[in-house]
Amino acid sequence: MADFTLALPLAAIAGYLLGAVPxxxxxxxxAGLGDIRAIGSGNIGATNVLRTGRKDLALATLLLDSGKGAIAALGARALAGWDGVDPALAVVAGVAAVIGHNYPVWLRFKGGKGVATTLGVLLATAWPVGGLACLTWLLMAVLFRYSSLAALTALALAPAYAWGLAEPVHVTGFGVLAVLAWWRHRDNIRRLIAGTETRIGHKAKA
Incomplete structure (x- = not known):
């Protein structure tokens, strides 16, 4: 097993760089659709890709964005060896991946909001928590048709789910991710309060 003090910064750096892939x-x-940042919310995530009308691209974006969070966390465990690895290593790498997605160096630190990447991290580091978070997102999305509201609810509840289903390091890490998500969604929160938030499936104009 690699030394933990060496593995931790390596996992964080690798996680950030992987997460920064837009x-x-x-x-x-x-696909010839131009710059996704010029339409809708200006976000680079799956919800805004869906506003182009291309469900296939939105699904691909969702899977790739969540996948990079999961790969960052699982890769960190592989870096140090699977047996007896401190779960903090995977959590740190996963949090770094979300930060990379939200603040990618390649795009002058202007990225997405990290929901799909965060869900990937939850599933890879504590799958029961990730599963409950995904179900929460789905239920809220079906009921209210607001992706932002679904994400805010799911990620806010993730630390509570982790309290009973995972370890303290997961509660802390998922709490950090929840705070980050709420910060990144502050404009959405204002629009939700004002009743002007865009619903899921709405095709935005360029």
Missing amino acids: FGLVLTRL
Whole structure:
């Protein structure tokens, strides 16, 4: 097993760089749809990609964005060896991946909001918590048709789920991710309060 003090910064750096890959932007440009940041919310995530009308690209973005969070966490465990690894290593790498998605160096630190990446981290580091968070998101999305409200609810409840289903390091890490998500969604929160938030499936104009 690699020394933990060496593995921790390596996992954080690798997680950040992986998380910083802007899959939504790359996919929409390859599809000839231009810069996704010029439509809708200006976000590079799956919800804004869906506003182009391309459900296939939105699904691909969702899977890739969540996948990079999961890979960052699982890769950190592999870096140090699977047996007896401190779960903090995977949590730190996962949090770093979300920060990379939200503040990617390649895009002058202007990225997405990290919901899909965070869900990937939850599933990879404490799958029962991740599963409950995903179910919460789905239920809220079906009931209210607001992606932002679904995300805010799911991620706010993740630390509570972790309290009973995971370890203290997960509660702390998921709490950090929840705070980060709420901060990144502050404009959405204002629009939700004002009743002007865009609903899921709405095709935004460029």
